[in-house]
Amino acid sequence: MYSNGSVHETDSTEDFETKLMLANFEGKNVPELLVTNASNGEIIQTGSSHAFKVSLATSSNKWAGLELKPSQPLDLSKMGPISLVFDAASLGEHTTQLFINITDKNGASHSRSAVIRSGKMNTYYAVLSSSDLKSDAEDETVELNLASGMRSNPPPFNTDAIQTAWLWGTKNLDLSGISLIKLSSMNSSHNKELLIDNIRIAGNPPYHEDYLTGILDEFGQAAKKDFEGKVNSVEELRAARDTELASFKEKPFTNRSKYGGWKDGPKLEATGYFRAAKHNGKWSLVDPDGYLYLATGVAVIRLGDTSTMTGLDRKVYPSDEDHSKTETHVTVSPVRRNLFQWLPDSSDPLSKHYHYARGVHSGAMDKGISYNFYEANLERKYGDNYHERWREVTIDRMLNWGFTSLGNWTEPGLYNNDRIPYFANAWITGEHKTVSSGNDFWHALPDVFDPAWEKVADKAVRKVAKETQGNSWCVGVFIDNEISFGRPNSQQTRYGIPIHTLQRDGNEVPTKAAFTRAMQEKYSSIEALNTVWETNISSWDAFNRGFDSTINNQAQVADYALLLELYASKYYETIAASMDTHLPNHLYLGSRMPDWGMPMEAVRGAAKHVDVLSFNLYKESLFHETWAFLEEMDMPSIIGEYSIGSTNDGHYHFGIIDAEDQEDRATKFVDYLDSLIANPYFIGAHWFQYIDSNMTGRVYDGENYNNGFIRVSDIPYQPMVDASQEFHKDLYEKRFRESNKL
Structure with a gap:
């Protein structure tokens, strides 16, 4: 060696x-x-x-x-x-x-x-x-x-x-x-x-003298790099607007039903709402009029998450004249403030696009003033009613580019537009008890056996029911996102929920009490459990109060797998019951499991209760061997997030999947979708996301990915648009033709 x-x-x-x-x-x-x-x-x-x-x-x-x-x-x-x-x-x-x-x-x-x-x-x-x-x-x-x-x-x-x-x-x-x-x-x-x-x-060689200084121009673009599509003036921005709006007069997709389904294909039973069905051995959605329907689209179509931290914060101090409080901006992060060549002063009409972040997940500042270059560009482009014009143009774009739906985290103002189907979403928030997997990536996990959690889950479903109003254009609902059910690195990370919950007191933690009941039902006596697990727990009462849950053998691992599936099943069962009550005509689409956090026990728990399984998958393609488990479950599935990025237009991060330039990015985009429609269990996918992350990072966690279909200037990436239109021309023929084999 x-x-x-x-x-x-x-x-x-x-x-x-x-x-x-x-x-x-x-x-x-x-x-x-x-x-x-x-x-x-x-x-x-x-x-x-x-x-x-x-x-x-x-x-x-x-x-x-x-x-x-x-x-x-x-x-x-x-x-x-x-x-x-x-x-x-x-x-x-x-x-x-x-x-x-x-x-x-x-x-x-x-x-x-x-x-x-x-x-x-x-x-x-x-x-x-x-x-x-x-x-x-x-x-x-x-x-x-x-x-x-x-x-x-x-x-x-x-x-x-x-x-x-x-x-x-x-x-x-x-x-x-x-x-x-x-x-x-x-x-x-x-x-x-x-x-x-x-x-x-x-x-290492010498640093750039102006490293991290003035990297963003007044439009929020890369100031020090030229690239195709870069805007240099408001006049150029408006000229691009006029050219794009004129292109919408063409209607490239005439083989679509009212809801975007396959008008020239077979017609199944029409129920007035979207549903899932199997046709010739391949899963599909069926639109309200009975046509086969595949859900391609874009997620995160909203103006939220489009601001970036400025390095400024508020300083409040008493005025000498009247002792009332006045406010000014102070620099709390020089590194952040120096990133910008331009920020509007308070007299500038575009200063209305400053916002305030009271807390963030990670970044240079715990809180502070952010600025939304994207909103400012929309106002420059469309005028005072920019938000309404943005909604209209966004729907025009989706239809013109061939997409059939609006994905997760779409702004509710775009719901019920009666032009393109959409996917709604809800977050379960409120006071309830929690458990832990030991690696709760986004937030603490709910104690799903806590009656308080059942109430807040029902409240979340009622809220989205009010937003969607039983509208037939709503395909279904995603609830929560990327829950940390367990990671594949080891048995300890995969079965973190049972391991950590078993250490706790079932008198205080309802999920622990449920785990105790499950093991009592299986083993009857604590002696029988001790024999199998190679433990020395004195009684079921001691078991319920908490014990050393270290893994001793594979029999114990098998029981931890049962407990993990019990937890996941209860999570999805509770939400499914609320969906049946408040949204009986709409599909329950699960929680978009990430490929790094989808232990098979959780997938099986979901499959018992959801209408469509959902996953977030950042890879170049979907490989059949990875998803072979869907054959056994025979469940329709959807990808909630995927994307490909590049750094050739000035971004400093591509995201998860990297491309050399925008043409390469477009090629990989089509490769991904080709692999998806070749799989008979997947019924759609949503690109993450509509608008690029800020070059200087989004407020919440600093993501600064080239992951959008459009730039911060609101100008689309033309290679992506061209690739989307070309792919969608024969979307349904590619999916359902008999010669299409895995």
């Missing part, structure tokens, strides 16, 4: 000064420190040198790539500001998303990603440590720890090398012991080949 004697010291003249060469493939054999995983790898000659070629097979849910696993952890702690640097290129016509995972000797790791471009080799880097450029907080250094309020910051260095975008994990690894470096891909929509060379640890 790896030894210090095999290290190649080089004096590089590149931007990044090589300090430790890990693998340059100039020997006859693959270095022993290199391990391929679920892929084929070989050294090939590239001109006068050599590189490592990795084959990445499609239709696989397995990681494929290479790993550097030194026999002893690498000590990089004395090298100063450094980055992991490598050269790479995709072979063939398709780009490749590469994930970079780095782990230290303590097991902490962090993940980054970049799209590897086709053609020539490019240099990519992932910062491991940085210094010298301080923020307003003394202990924060650039890129890794800077509280900028953005998920990924602009490239910090003067270099043509490509920055890998931060995804998740521990930013500050223990550099005294790096135990694993993994470069890999997953869920590729095509067979791909990747060329990698010169994997190295290198010193």
Whole structure:
């Protein structure tokens, strides 16, 4: 395995000064420190040198790539500001998303990603440590720890090398012991080949002098980059408006029913509302008039979540004249304030688009003043009645682009528009008891056996029933989102709800009491349970009061699986009962389980009570093997979120799935939908989201993704529009033709 004697010291003249060469493939054999995983790898000659070629097979849910696993952890702690640097290129016509995972000797790791471009080799880097450029907080250094309020910051260095975008994990690894470096891909929509060379640890080049300064112009766009579709004046904005509005006169989709179903296809029973049915072995929705219907669309069609934090907050102080309170703005985060070339003063008519955030999930500020560039651009574009005009144009766009529905988190003002079907949503909020999975990603989990939770759940359903008013254009309702039922990393994370709940007192926690009853019904005596679980619990009363729930054996795991399914089933059963009462004619669509939090026990619990299973899936494609469980359940399913992004138009983060540019993004968008309609259980998918995240991050958590169909200027991405129109032209024929096989 790896030894210090095999290290190649080089004096590089590149931007990044090589300090430790890990693998340059100039020997006859693959270095022993290199391990391929679920892929084929070989050294090939590239001109006068050599590189490592990795084959990445499609239709696989397995990681494929290479790993550097030194026999002893690498000590990089004395090298100063450094980055992991490598050269790479995709072979063939398709780009490749590469994930970079780095782990230290303590097991902490962090993940980054970049799209590897086709053609020539490019240099990519992932910062491991940085210094010298301080923020307003003394202990924060650039890129890794800077509280900028953005998920990924602009490239910090003067270099043509490509920055890998931060995804998740521990930013500050223990550099005294790096135990694993993994470069890999997953869920590729095509067979791909990747060329990698010169994997190295290198010193960082100088920072940009104006790093994090003036990166946003008056329209909320990338100030320092030109790109197709960029707006330079209000006149250009209005000219783009007029051109787009004129395009709506064309009606490209004439084979659609009133509700967007397949007018030229078979007609099934009409019930006056949407329902799910199986036709020729494939699940479909059926529109109120009886036509087969697939739900393609866009989620988050609303003006909420379109503001960004300014670095300003309110300062309230007494006036000397009358002792009343007056207010002014003060800078509380210079880093945030310096991002903007322009913010309106109080006399500017566009100052009405300032808002106030009283609390955020994460970011540079706990609270403060935000600004909505998107709203300001709408006012510049449409005038004082911009909100109503925005609603009209949005529906025109969806129909013109071929979409058949408005997705989750659509503004209720767009409900009941009688032009395009929509999906409603509700959040269950209010006072009730909670339990925990040990990793409650968005919020604490409800104690679903608490009568108070049943009441607030019913209140949420009644609220959405009032909003939808029994309208036939409402397809159905999503309730809650991405609940942390359990993560697949380990048995402890998968069965976190039973593990943590069993430790609690059933006299105070209704879900724990329900778990106690379930085990009593199965085992009758505590002795029988102790024998199977290899525990020593003194009585059922002691069981109910709480005990050490550490997993001892697989029989105990099987019972934890039963308890997890019991919890999930109760969650969905309670909501389904309220749906039957208040929205009996509309589909209950579940809670949009994320692929990182959908243990099969929770899916089975949902399948007992929902009309359509729902999942959020950020991958290049849907692979049949991943979703084979739907054959057993025979349940219609829908994707509530997916997207692909790029950084070529000035954004600093692509989101989850990366593309080289807008054309590549559009290609991957169609690849995803092609894989969806080839699966007989999926009846639709909603793109996340309508409007790009702010380049400087949304208020709630700093997401600054290129995930929209339209820019902050309200100008659509034309490659995405063209791809959508082309895909939707024969949507139903592609889905239901007999030759369409998995």
